[in-house]
Amino acid sequence: MTLGSVPPKFKVGIDRDQCMDCGRCIENCSYGVYHRESDKILIESRKCTACLRCVAMCPRDAITITEKPVDYRSHPIWTREIREDIINQARSGKIILSGMGNARDLPIIYDRLLLDACQVTNPSIDPLREPMELRTYIGKKPSKLKLRKTESGDVELETKLAPNLKLDTPIMIGHMSFGAISLNSHLSMAKAVTETGTYMGTGEGGLHKALYPYQDRLIVQVASGRFGVNIDYLERGAAIEIKIGQGAKPGIGGHLPGEKVNDEVSRTRMIPFGSDAISPAPHHDIYSIEDLVQLIRGLKEATEWKKPVFVKIAAVHNVAPIAAGIARSSADAVVIDGFRGGTGAAPKVFRDNVGIPIEVAIASVDQKLRDQGIRNEISVIGSGGIRSSADLAKSIALGADAVYIGTAALISLGCRVCGNCYRNLCPWGIATQQPDLMNRIDPDRGAVQVANLIKGWTLELSELMGAAGINSIESLRGNRDRLRGYMLDEGMLKVLDVLPAGA
Amino acid sequence: MIEMKTTRIDAKGIHYTPLNQKIRAAIADGAGEIILDNVLGQRFIGSGLKSKVLITINGVPGGDLGMFMSGPICIVNGNAEHAPGNTMDSGMLVIHGSAGDAVSHSMRGGKVFIRDNIGYRGGIHMKQYEEESRPILVVGGTAHSFLGEYMAGGLVLVLGIGKGKSIIDRGIGSGIHGGEIIIRGEVDDYLLGVGAKKFKFNESDLERIAPVIKSFCEHFKLDSAAFLDTNYTRIAPESSRPFANKYVWE
Numbered sequence: 001m002t003l004g005s006v007p008p009k010f011k012v013g014i015d016r017d018q019c020m021d022c023g024r025c026i027e028n029c030s031y032g033v034y035h036r037e038s039d040k041i042l043i044e045s046r047k048c049t050a051c052l053r054c055v056a057m058c059p060r061d062a063i064t065i066t067e068k069p070v071d072y073r074s075h076p077i078w079t080r081e082i083r084e085d086i087i088n089q090a091r092s093g094k095i096i097l098s099g100m101g102n103a104r105d106l107p108i109i110y111d112r113l114l115l116d117a118c119q120v121t122n123p124s125i126d127p128l129r130e131p132m133e134l135r136t137y138i139g140k141k142p143s144k145l146k147l148r149k150t151e152s153g154d155v156e157l158e159t160k161l162a163p164n165l166k167l168d169t170p171i172m173i174g175h176m177s178f179g180a181i182s183l184n185s186h187l188s189m190a191k192a193v194t195e196t197g198t199y200m201g202t203g204e205g206g207l208h209k210a211l212y213p214y215q216d217r218l219i220v221q222v223a224s225g226r227f228g229v230n231i232d233y234l235e236r237g238a239a240i241e242i243k244i245g246q247g248a249k250p251g252i253g254g255h256l257p258g259e260k261v262n263d264e265v266s267r268t269r270m271i272p273f274g275s276d277a278i279s280p281a282p283h284h285d286i287y288s289i290e291d292l293v294q295l296i297r298g299l300k301e302a303t304e305w306k307k308p309v310f311v312k313i314a315a316v317h318n319v320a321p322i323a324a325g326i327a328r329s330s331a332d333a334v335v336i337d338g339f340r341g342g343t344g345a346a347p348k349v350f351r352d353n354v355g356i357p358i359e360v361a362i363a364s365v366d367q368k369l370r371d372q373g374i375r376n377e378i379s380v381i382g383s384g385g386i387r388s389s390a391d392l393a394k395s396i397a398l399g400a401d402a403v404y405i406g407t408a409a410l411i412s413l414g415c416r417v418c419g420n421c422y423r424n425l426c427p428w429g430i431a432t433q434q435p436d437l438m439n440r441i442d443p444d445r446g447a448v449q450v451a452n453l454i455k456g457w458t459l460e461l462s463e464l465m466g467a468a469g470i471n472s473i474e475s476l477r478g479n480r481d482r483l484r485g486y487m488l489d490e491g492m493l494k495v496l497d498v499l500p501a502g503a
Numbered sequence: 504m505i506e507m508k509t510t511r512i513d514a515k516g517i518h519y520t521p522l523n524q525k526i527r528a529a530i531a532d533g534a535g536e537i538i539l540d541n542v543l544g545q546r547f548i549g550s551g552l553k554s555k556v557l558i559t560i561n562g563v564p565g566g567d568l569g570m571f572m573s574g575p576i577c578i579v580n581g582n583a584e585h586a587p588g589n590t591m592d593s594g595m596l597v598i599h600g601s602a603g604d605a606v607s608h609s610m611r612g613g614k615v616f617i618r619d620n621i622g623y624r625g626g627i628h629m630k631q632y633e634e635e636s637r638p639i640l641v642v643g644g645t646a647h648s649f650l651g652e653y654m655a656g657g658l659v660l661v662l663g664i665g666k667g668k669s670i671i672d673r674g675i676g677s678g679i680h681g682g683e684i685i686i687r688g689e690v691d692d693y694l695l696g697v698g699a700k701k702f703k704f705n706e707s708d709l710e711r712i713a714p715v716i717k718s719f720c721e722h723f724k725l726d727s728a729a730f731l732d733t734n735y736t737r738i739a740p741e742s743s744r745p746f747a748n749k750y751v752w753e
Contacts, residue, residue: 085753094751225628226609230592231551231571255746270611270632271655276680276744280653284627285567285586285605294546294566298589301523302551302571348753422752 003091006084007070010048014041018062025054025063030425030437045069051418053427085348096349099421099431101248101342101385101407104352109359109488110391114501116482117467125471127462133472134458136402138239139164139308139332141376162332163308165219165239167402168197169458170473171392173450174335174383174404175221175241175312177203179256179265179277180344180421182438183210185413185430188446190214195447196454201241201404204254204279206268207233219310222299224253225279227269231302239332240299241310242292244283247341247358247384249350250314254279260424262433293329300330308332315339315361315384316354320368326378327369333379335404336361340385342407344431345422358384359398363496366399366478375478389460398496399478412453413446507535515541519565523547530554544584549577549594566603569596572613585622588615593636597722601644610657612636618723620644623672624652629682631656641719648672651738652696655681660715662730663687675699676738680745684738685712687730695738698745704735 012033014025019041026034026041033047034054048065055063072080085096118124125132140162148158173189180203187210193200194217201219202211206228211218220237222229234240245251256265256277266273286292296309311326312335313319319336326334338358343351362382369375382395383404395403411417414428421431429440470476484501485493493500510529514522522545529537535556542548542562549558549569560568560579568587569577575594579587582600588607596615604622607615610629617640625646629638638657643664651659654676661684663669669687676684677696685708690701713731720727 088751088753092751095749096753097750098753226590226611226630229571229590229609230611231553231573234551234571257747258744266632271630272632272681275655276746278653278655278678278680278746280628280678284624284652285589285608294585298547298550298567298570301520301547304527304551305520347750419753 003087006087007068007072008046008048009068010045010050011066011069012043012045012048012054013064013066014043015060015062015064018060020060020062022059024057024059028053028057028427030427030432030434031420049418049420050416051420051427052416095347097345097422098348098351098419099343099345100417100419102340102352103419108385109357109492109496110385110387110394112486112488113359113394113496113498114484114486115390115393115397115464115468116484118469122469124469125466127459127466130466130471132462132465133474134169134461136167136170136473137164138167138310138379138381138401140378143376163306164332165199165308166197167199169454169461170396170400170402171196171454171457172198172219172381172402172404173200173409174337174406175201175203175219175243176342176344176406176410177205177221177256178208178268179203179205179260179433181410181430182426182432182441183208183264184438184441184443184446185410186211187443188413188441189409189450190217191443191447192450192454193217195451196458198454199238202237204228204243205256205265206270207236208264208268212236222295223279224281224283225277227271227277227279230270234299234303234307237307239308239310240303241312241335242283242295242299242331243312244286244292245312245314245316245337246343247314247337247339247355248343249346250316250339250355251281252347252350253281255345257422260433265433289325289329292326292331296330310335310381312337314341314354315356315358317356319356319361320364323365323378323380324368324372324374327372327374328377331378333381333401334365335381335383336365337404338382338384341383342410343421358382358386359394360492360495362395362398362400363480363498367497370478389457389464392457393461393464393476394483396473396476397479397483399480401477408453409450412449413441508533509536509538510534511538511540513541514539514543514545514562517545519545519547523550526552526558530556542581546584549575555594563600569594569615582619583617588613588640591615591638599723604647606642607638607640607659610638610640612638614639614641614718616641616643616719616722618643621646623647624649626651626654626657626659626684628653628655629657629659630654631682639715641715643719643723643725645670646672649674649677649696651676651682651684651699652678654679654684657682658712658715659684660712660719661686662716662719664725670694676740678745679738679740680743681740686736686738688734688736690736690738698741699738700741702737702739704733704737706733708735708737709733 146158204223215236223243310333339355379401382400426432544565546565563581566585570589573592579598583602585603586605593612601619674696676699
């Protein structure tokens with residue numbers, strides 16, 4: 001091979017003075033970095049993914065991992081990554097796949113938006129003393145209410161209300177399928193959303209029996225492969241989501257390799273054991289907005305109009321008019337997934353180059369819906385790269401009703417964002433179907449961690465709102481006056497409809 | 504024998520939601536057979552129904568007939584619109600006429616029999632889970648492009664009755680990774696999609712599909728003897744992993 005090998009990504013070291021030779025690093029590393037030869041633990045750095053499982057489990061803090069131990073000649077254009085991708089494709093002639101979300105160092109708009117707080121002229125609110133209203137309803141809202149007086153003099157609501165989901169906090173967990181992630185991860189998150197009064201998505205992997213007790217808190221997904229979809233599945237969910245696209249790979253389908261389709265995954269997706277699960281790029285019964293209407297109404301007819309139907313789209317250039325079309329299609333919520341959205345596996349060229357940031361997508365969708373007077377027809381859920389309660393508060397101020405989190409929830413379960421989700425070897429028991437690895441997550445303990453994250457963000461959101469003198473999430477929604485842009489250009493400020501800091 | 508309760512519903516001028524509500528009410532009322540008269544374009548008939556009711560549809564039902572259906576038998580005396588049998592689980596659709604695009608889309612079980620022709624993307628992404636729930640689509644006439652595209656399981660059978668060649672449209676079985684497409688007579692090579700491969704149709708294949716042919720002919724009062732020979736082309740996946748060689752990991 002004239003190309004030779006590329007330098008290892010990480011160098012692993014053991015401080016032999018600290019090491020007590022317990023072997024936990026060997027047991028914990030599913031990538032095979034460590035092995036014992038006679039009385040010594042040997043290291044194969046090239047196999048390391050920096051998942052940090054060994055570091056977390058080492059009782060003596062004896063392990064160090066260094067990134068990029070060998071330097072290339074530095075070059076601003078021909079970066080290490082670019083050079084290595086070319087070498088990879090020179091070897092293979094194939095499309096490069098990668099795990100997790102967009103890994104390019106592009107500016108993050110959230111970090112250039114600043115929140116407001118009250119000083120002197122209007123008092124801030126202390127959430128300790130005053131109730132903060134975070135309850136959020138996802139679904140259609142009537143444009144007006146019609147009331148009727150009964151004979152006894154009471155007032156009755158005459159308007160028929162569409163079914164809505166009631167959230168105690170505007171944080172939901174987005175769709176990650178059973179198959180892509182383990183059953184114990186799903187169980188942990190399902191228990192957590194049940195405890196915190198919110199919802200999670202099932203992804204396109206069907207609904208495992210073990211999740212039935214939490215079905216009232218689950219949004220079931222119908223994607224182009226229709227895996228696991230039957231009438232029983234649709235009836236179990238609290239809501240149904242049609243997945244049109246995904247922020248990590250807009251415009252293309254999905255592909256669960258046969259290796260991950262074990263007995264349980266096969267049963268839940270209703271596909272044969274060991275077969276590839278291929279989701280086509282489009283839904284082949286949706287080639288137009290009229291066809292989308294037909295699928296939405298088909299799902300509603302099948303479930304007797306009892307459940308809200310969401311439509312999830314990737315944030316792409318024309319996201320606003322597309323969302324306006326969806327708002328007119330009988331859908332109850334539109335989910336917009338920004339280009340930083342995560343995934344188990346996506347072609348790298350898509351992950352890093354296709355789509356637009358969630359911040360601008362939320363702002364332009366909210367604006368378009370308000371311009372057309374149909375904002376009440378549909379809820380807007382932002383997703384794809386929501387990292388903190390600050391991102392959450394800014395998303396709502398830009399016009400979202402709620403957010404989906406994905407990677408953040410996985411990090412609360414142990415994920416260290418090593419990006420090797422597709423290998424079925426996840427040492428944290430998340431992106432794997434291997435029983436010994438999956439059992440590293442205790443669903444009861446995992447549920448506490450995920451719930452803690454949601455609770456922590458909820459507390460912080462209350463504080464941020466209180467500081468801004470806002471005591472209801474409704475008053476924050478679309479309230480762009482409480483945002484200021486910092487080092488954003490004029491064009492961007494215009495799209496976001498936000499003033500620059502100081503103005 | 505217990506007499507089956509029959510309910511007749513006049514669908515004239517009724518929107519699909521109240522019509523489907525009437526069908527559900529009739530089933531709840533114990534109807535074993537429901538006859539719908541004057542059906543004209545109402546969508547989603549039979550959608551999500553789970554009982555073993557027989558529904559006779561006189562007229563032309565709208566799109567997504569029998570969507571997510573799990574059990575009923577629907578006999579249509581007329582043509583059908585797009586996607587009858589969409590994501591259907593079990594049960595049967597018998598259409599005395601033609602149907603539109605995406606017939607049996609993602610169907611996981613049950614049977615769809617179409618007497619005449621179908622549009623584009625018939626049997627697309629049909630899949631099979633357990634052996635006993637093999638989905639079957641039979642078309643008496645011909646089918647347009649992308650028949651059995653992305654097919655992951657089940658059987659599509661095209662008889663080409665009254666046609667010189669059973670199929671003259673391209674893209675048959677593109678991306679197919681499970682199941683089989685069986686077409687009466689010869690199929691030109693250039694009509695096959697990427698990943699689809701022709702196989703010789705032999706006696707054991709005939710033995711396997713003979714019950715399907717007989718059942719189809721019975722429904723439409725055709726002489727099955729005329730179809731019980733080996734003059735078919737069998738199209739199946741070249742590989743069960745059509746995309747395995749397209750990607751490399753980072």
